[in-house]
Amino acid sequence: MSYKYHMPTKILFGQACVLNNSILLKAFGKKAMLVTGKHSAKHNGSQEDVISALSTEGIDYIIYDQVMSNPTSECCYEGAKMAIEHQVDFIIAIGGGSPMDAAKGMALLAKQEINQKQLFNGEYIADALPIIAIPTTAGTGSEVTQYAILTNDLIESKTGIATEAIFPKIAFVDARYMNQLPPTTTINTAIDALSHAIEGILSIRASVVSVTLAYKSIEHFSECMVPLLHVKQSNSIETMTLKERESLANCSTLAGMVIAQTGTTIVHAMGYSLTYFKSIDHGRANGLLLAEYLELVEKDEPQTVEAILRVMGLKSVHGFRRFMGKLLGIRETIIDEEMHQFSEKAIHTGNMNNCRIKPKKEAVVAMYKAAFNE
């Protein structure tokens, strides 16, 4: 047996964790840059809490609130420029995966002058401004990973930046910030988290620690399967409790700890094309493909798949597919040519190398077909 485990981020989980632990921010300097998207951080209470915590500690701040969905490297360069100009000491990322990942890119670029190609090729030193991460969705797990997934127009896909320097120093996880997430975002992000946990188990780098955390993550997801179906059916989040939001937050953060060890698999690689070319939300993209990959893995590792399904209270991949089908609703249309193009891309990714069960290109095409012909 041989494995590696590393996840240095300090996690503070729970209601009011930002305000109750504001003193921890002091260690990072006198001036912060808040990085968020345009709207949600202003409405869910997170930005207000952060500003209040900074004020308590006498820390100055500026705000960059222009992060878009599926953030570009341009956005990271812009934020880094602002961080340098204003001489900020650290970055506080507030939001879903997009603001957190963009903030990580900014933190790296604020410390070194490299071009886009160098950024995507990993030609940088492991040095970045300290990052504090405050997730406001329960999906990405970026608050506890060394990854920043950015849109990469050079290869028409998404590329993961990976360096220990961008592990957040602290993750403040307060599910209250997720309480008003719209139905579709709630569902898509939850699926993303589930996908991380499952893919972690199927990774070539799965270990005793990561697999243990992954099953616990799936357990938390399972507690919310019925609530998520209610959200879908009613197209409303009114029935979702804070306790369920906390379960999803735990699912997501634990799954983040998992992929920090294992990376993701072909499911993510296949999903990136769906997002880049077809504008399908990232979590949803994974969800569309997950059952197909489980079915493929089941042939070689029936016990692993059975164990995953058991934690979810499901008896078969068919049951998994039916559950996901209910959550996902009507599927997008993808033509054959696209499937071949996307498959070709997917098989040449690092995610593919990460799979214990590595599908051939034809099998990848078949997964796309099965996913979109239901």
Next chain:
Amino acid sequence: MSYKYHMPTKILFGQACVLNNSILLKAFGKKAMLVTGKHSAKHNGSQEDVISALSTEGIDYIIYDQVMSNPTSECCYEGAKMAIEHQVDFIIAIGGGSPMDAAKGMALLAKQEINQKQLFNGEYIADALPIIAIPTTAGTGSEVTQYAILTNDLIESKTGIATEAIFPKIAFVDARYMNQLPPTTTINTAIDALSHAIEGILSIRASVVSVTLAYKSIEHFSECMVPLLHVKQSNSIETMTLKERESLANCSTLAGMVIAQTGTTIVHAMGYSLTYFKSIDHGRANGLLLAEYLELVEKDEPQTVEAILRVMGLKSVHGFRRFMGKLLGIRETIIDEEMHQFSEKAIHTGNMNNCRIKPKKEAVVAMYKAAFNE
């Protein structure tokens, strides 16, 4: 729900992990101080591997090999002096809990001039030389904790130094170094690890992450219950396989990750007096007391105790006591007066505050009585 998780150490687990990852040492500087006890590191292959790894990376080194069991602060001052005189950049601790904890004390004292009282009262800055930890027993978990437990003559007990600065940067866990551990050490250290996992579950600071890891730790212990009984009965380690050693190593490292979050409980507090005054080995001391505390906790939290026993394949605390009895053999003699004195000490410790179920002094005395009157 509210919790904190932090364990920044990078774990490399597996055979030859030191040699295969020697490159990681380069980041810590040009000169290392190896800290070990007098003998075992020289015989189990660990010191040889470390020296070979340092030579591969062109790193100079000195050796401090005078750490005794239950190390004193004097030993830490001596090592720190040597580290300063030789201007070492980092410390490599090789051994069981004693060398690892002493090395942590040295790393701290090499960075600041404080006296013994300040050291034990936590009056230090969070700065220490980087520490690389290489456990050669499967018990303490010190390779992944922020604690150094030192003999404290000022209060006639053991005192834990706790600061994030002494979390090892890297833990290299290679069970081959444990392959020749004598029967008694094998058993006592395994019991220590089990105690950490169980006490972590019973701690007021238990969380979703720590409890998940704790049960996995106990699961690893369970795989070795029969092998450990064989070791005891035969007073030989010949039947113990490397796979079982790896299970115990996993049990220990996972349990270390647990207590890094939760601390330990009254069991450890009670055990410290047994070690300080009666020279009973630390792990054995915990083992003598564990069943009694489980029985006490069972009254208030029957489900928790049942869950722990279930993972161990046991049906009752009585079964647990019987199993531990077989491992522990003939018990030492403690007179009533000592029990009262030790109990008085135990109830005024931080470990006591850490308990979800906090026994009154009479209950602590009763636990000692039950433990030594069997």
